[in-house]
Amino acid sequence: MSNTRTTLRRSAAALLAATTLTLLPTTATATPTTTAGRHTDGGWRGAWAASPQTAAETFVPNWSRQGFADQTVRQVVRVSASGTRNRIELTNRYGTTPLRITGATVARTADGSGVEPGTVRRLLFDGRPSVTIPAGGTLRSDAAHLPVEAFESLTVTLYLAGETGPATFHQFSTATSYRANGDHRADVSGTAFKESTDAWYYLSGVEVSGGREAGRRNGVVTFGDSITDGVGSTANADNRYPDELAERLAAAGRPRAVLNHGIGGNQVVNDTTWAGESALHRFRKDVLTEPGVRTVVLFEGINDIGGSGPAFPDPTPEVSVDRLIAGHLTLVREAHAKGLKVIGATLTPIAGSFYDSPENEAKRTAFNQWVRTSGAYDAVVDFDRAVADPAHPERVLPAYDAGDHIHLSDAGYAALAGALDLDEL
Structure with a gap:
């Protein structure tokens, strides 16, 4: 098993080396950031976050x-x-x-x-x-x-x-x-x-400082699109999957901050006029600037697969599975360069939704197979299987469906949080 995993990691590294230059911007523009205040001792930790649009x-x-x-x-x-x-x-x-x-x-x-x-x-x-x-x-x-x-x-x-x-x-x-x-x-x-x-x-x-968790660098960033953002969950109830994950960690006696950097409609490789800059452009600003973070859960790509269709008024260019994989590899490389661990997540079912088509399902299946087997991440969580209907695995289980067959109910978001291995965090 260890030899197989090493081979997979080498294959992923080779693909990354071959694709990074075409995916990264030719110039990096940093967002001006200042820390106004009396306390800049490095003891600050993220406690809540939202990605700007x-x-x-x-x-x-x-x-x-x-x-x-x-x-x-x-x-x-x-x-x-x-x-x-x-x-x-x-x-x-x-x-x-x-x-x-x-x-x-x-x-x-x-x-x-x-x-x-x-x-x-x-x-x-x-x-x-x-x-x-x-x-x-x-x-x-x-x-x-x-x-x-x-x-x-x-x-x-x-x-x-x-x-x-x-x-x-x-x-x-x-x-x-x-x-x-x-x-x-x-x-x-x-x-x-x-x-x-x-x-x-x-x-x-x-951000917070002091208290029982002072000095710990163990925060988790959940990075993704509308399912990370919590679309479909009950308003003002804090039942998004990152909220549920934080509660699960606390209940297990392993408390740590969980920060939500999801944007509804966001894509890995395409910028959009309404759903934010692409993950490739915002990852450094949203994730790599967060203090006290140790792990990133990377769960994004379904809008790349479906965003070129008629579901939205502003379709984006079609994205191949290879290009989506290359985007993930770039994000993994950037996270690793900052010393962060990356957990890759499979994409959840879309049958019956506005993204449902044979072509999109074939892309989702191929990408999920790569996530499960590539060895590109430090660990993998199978969100697809966590919420799929066992009788119809291309569909979200009805109890987990928010109603549009792609976003999740409160129970569905709890199932995502329950699928993560706490030891891997």
Whole structure:
């Protein structure tokens, strides 16, 4: 077995060497990132994340295209790691003009848009209450001395006094965000927040330091598309598969942060106008900048296979299985160069869905066979078999089907989390 695995790894390495030059951009453009704050001691760990996207309203109405002016945006996120301090990451990655954050707070969440009395903390940026983020930039706040436990929810409130223009955001949050006119960043009550939508704006991360997990580099990034993003799961219930995985790890006495870097509709090799930059372009920005991470679960490719068809208003060029494999190998190489372990995942069933066709099923089958047998990854998780109907393995088991025969129900996402070998993490 060890000789076979070595041979497979060598074959994968040879294919990677032959394809990398055609897949990587000819020039690398780094996203400007600054760490505003007093604590840059390296003890920070990612506790929650969302991958940024350019403004779009393809499927879900949201506020990204018009942006904000003299408005307060309140967003609720659940962290998967504990700490004695926390800080937030804000991004203007896809903005075309500087973004002025007039003020921001963080607090423990109460009900809806309300927060717990006595927990509101004003956020500072290099000691100042306001900050301007340049177009294309990302920054972190100073530390807020608000202890947080894993699986607690935090409410981040941003006051945006000037016109922002189109907003960098995350489209499929499966969580409610709130908006109020005027400055309500310090409100405990949520009564001023009379509008809501399911998306996150400018907020791309929450980090923690201190506490029981201080000094540990054992976080997990789940990287992928809408199934990683949690499309089809119950809103505001935190039942995406990365959430379920974090809960499973904690229940097993092996707590660690699990960060969700899925984007609905995302592809490995094609950029899209509505579903984010390709994995090849965003992996370094979204994953390799995360502090405290040890492992990446790489689960993406079904939109490459189906994205050239009529399912969406913006079809992308057809992607061959070989090109999809080459894309995965590039991501594995980049992760390994940063010392990260990579778990490859098979693609889940599509029969009966908007991607269902003999050609697409043949591609999915061929790619999954490569994932299972190539030896390209440090480990493999068979998500395909975890949620397939045993009587019809080309289909999602009805109990796991969110209704469109491709996205999963809460039970289906729990099945994905249950398929991962905790020892491999």
